[in-house]
Amino acid sequence: MLDSAVQPVIDDGTAGAQPVAPAAATSAASLHDTLLAQLRDYIVEGNLAPGARVPERTLCERFGISRTPLREALKVLASEGLIDLLPNRGARVRQLEAHEMVALFDVMGGLEALAGRLACEKITEAGYAEIERLHHAMYASYLRRDLHGYFAGNQAIHDRIVQAAGNEPLAATYANFAGRLRRVRYAANLDKDRDRWGEAMREHEEILDALRRRAGAELSDILFRHLRNKRRAAAVQEGAAPVDASRA
Amino acid sequence: MLDSAVQPVIDDGTAGAQPVAPAAATSAASLHDTLLAQLRDYIVEGNLAPGARVPERTLCERFGISRTPLREALKVLASEGLIDLLPNRGARVRQLEAHEMVALFDVMGGLEALAGRLACEKITEAGYAEIERLHHAMYASYLRRDLHGYFAGNQAIHDRIVQAAGNEPLAATYANFAGRLRRVRYAANLDKDRDRWGEAMREHEEILDALRRRAGAELSDILFRHLRNKRRAAAVQEGAAPVDASRA
DNA sequence: ACGATCTGGAATGAATGCAATTTTTTGGTC
DNA sequence: GACCAAAAAATTGCATTCATTCCAGATCGT
Known part of the structure; x- marks a missing residue:
């Protein structure tokens, strides 16, 4: 349907936006x-x-x-x-001004911080093991300088943490904000900012460590600062490239 | 080219409805x-x-x-x-199950935690002074055993913190969740739970102190735990009383 | 010639109408 | 008397239609 194949851009870095609204667990999808x-x-x-x-x-x-x-x-x-x-x-x-993007990043940080705290309370050993596996895979991508794989792993980890929080409204809100930020593609400049990349990797080490110890408050703080740093690194290119809107 | 002559508001019959949370601060209201x-x-x-x-x-x-x-x-x-x-x-x-209410409270806690952290970064001295004033007024209500005044002050303080965060999406999301939880009236059982009331008052002392010191991470943690305790105290009565829907 | 005003077309906002699904009522059977 | 089935009534979902507003070009005035 959608001709997104025209421009295969790496535009994500936070999370995937899936269905936001269907809050009703019982309802079987919907027609419209x-x-x-x-x-x-x-x-x-x-x-x-x-x-x-x-x-x-x-x-x-x-x-x-x-x-x-x-x-x-x-x-x-x-x-x-x-x-x-x-x-x-x-x-x-909606056109995102710089200060609006900053605000959205902060909310994402707050939501992830909350997710991390809740995940520490609820996550199972199997759930943690899965995240640990993703972490190592992401680290391998980092060593390989595989930007795409790194981002995929990064997103998977953050999604898993949100999922592990076991809070449906949180997950929905998170998906909503992730969708809003998806349009700004701030990801591509990591390959030019190796310092930030390494820093992010170290922060992820801390994240995994805090999660392993189930240190909720600590993980919460780390995650917020992690998003803050990501925001800082992303604040460079603001004007997202416009895409053709006219198609017969 | 904007027609400065705004059309008069059409208010037929029904009482004036002030918006709960005008999500779009910049946009000029709306007609519908x-x-x-x-x-x-x-x-x-x-x-x-x-x-x-x-x-x-x-x-x-x-x-x-x-x-x-x-x-x-x-x-x-x-x-x-x-x-x-x-x-x-x-x-x-929407009928809130117990676990859903718990989830909503947690999200509120996360949002308030975020608001507190951001408020520590942005709040002015005047803004803090205002919150301090509200705090003392609330304390007076507490001493007076004035439940209504206490709740009004409590809500005003939390609203001010969110406002001081200076984050529009956060404020909108906060208002959304507050609206969802407004239907469950968890307030009335504080007068039977004097211990919780005193505890809440002490927590508010901590909140004010952390805010005064601009201790963002600390305030964030306090606020989340504050909401957690409020949730625990509120989890008693679940089924809110229905009101008549038929009014000619 | 430049500007403001007026008129025509297009798009938005809301109301009504029609098809499809659901719910209730009624009738029948065990 | 209770349970199941079928038809009628009501309600939902969507399309179509009508009124109002906005944008554009043309016309008139200075």
């Missing part, structure tokens, strides 16, 4: 949250330039639906912070 | 977020019993609007976690 997920992906993938208008008509025929469900999805996306809904002027893709 | 705020308040206030159906038709004539904007608002409220949206079975007021 599909559209929401589709639209969210469509925006997050970068098919619409930041600040660009979100043409209802075009998207309607793009997804083969009427305006009513699309507008509903748009309202939800606006409440998630992905787009801005101007009164009578339609929807626009 | 009003309905969203109204509906949110309507739910949070407890006009609909937990687990009860949310009849579109009824609410439509209640708010004097058509089904389309109402359904949009419903979708947003579902994404906020206030209601569940069953596939073809309409909307239901």
